[in-house]
Amino acid sequence: MVTNIAAYHFTPIDAPQTFAATLRTRAETLSLRGSVLVAGEGLNMFLAGEAEAIAAFLAPLHEDARFAGLRVKYSYSRRAPFARLKVKVKPEIISFRRPGTTPESARAPVVEPRTLARWLEQGHDDTGRRVVMLDTRNAQETEHGTFAGALTLPIDKFTDLPAALAPHRDALKDATVVSFCTGGIRCEKAALWMQADGMDNVLQLDDGILGYFEQVGGFGYEGACFVFDERVALWPDLTPQMDAPADAA
Incomplete structure (x- = not known):
């Protein structure tokens, strides 16, 4: 059974390219598939793989103070729903193009x-x-x-x-x-x-x-x-x- 995760977290990332490269290397080492988006405003990811590999990928994030509030949603499937791994750096982790919509100080209610x-x-x-x-x-x-x-x-x-x-x-x-x-x-x-x-x-x-x-x-x-x-x-x-x-x- 394949473990699938979906997670996002808004937090300032000063060096998105460097952080994305780190995540890519970790995901490749663990044979994970899916997509990871990194921006200066945070992280958005959908990944699939063995349960132990998913846990190993998440462990450093949970130890990183920037991602202390990261919440991960889990689901399961018989096979991986992604053909390959994609890691990209974007201006936003979800494109909205409206200023003031990154929860820098507080979330909306x-x-x-x-x-x-x-x-x-x-x-x-x-x-x-x-x-x-x-x-x-x-x-x-x-x-x-x-x-x-x-x-x-x-x-x-x-x-x-x-x-x-x-x-x-x-x-x-x-x-x-x-x-x-x-x-x-x-x-x-x-x-x-x-x-x-x-x-x-x-x-x-x-x-x-x-x-x-x-x-x-x-x-x-x-x-x-x-x-x-x-x-x-x-x-x-x-x-x-x-x-x-x-x-x-």
Whole structure:
């Protein structure tokens, strides 16, 4: 069984090229496959390999003070969903091109998966406000599944989100808006941008859909969660579509 991890962490990296080279060497030595993105703002990675190799790759990161808050999401598959290893240095670990969306001093407010599940079950948040789930992913991803009744936007890439959201802003003023994405990175940037742009009623789903599946399961979610590898998508029990039939959901 192959261990798959997804993780990101915002932290200043003074020498991205050097850090990326170190991660590449470590991943190659451990025969890991997947993608690693490094930027001055942090690290974003999806890797697959033997459980012991994954643990050996993560150990130095957990010992690095810059990554003290690194949270890793795990799933498993019968075969590696990546053909090779790619390590790249980018201007951002997820391209949004909006200033002030890197959580340098503090994250945007979050809602924990179990709290969100309770809100969805009761139909409102703890103050009585209606909850609107805002999907920050693109149209290809949302076709595979999303939260029931979520606001999905007709976007092809994350940078399209601000313009696509604009027509909906007035209708969201009386709601608690929960931004969500696959693993948390896009909804974290989106929530910070929305907050800076005058929307004070926005939260982010902590750890994204994958974290919700891990902690809650599929309550309130319809379908699967698209992932950018050969697994295609993950069902709420984190079973890959490539390993299980659709009725496994």
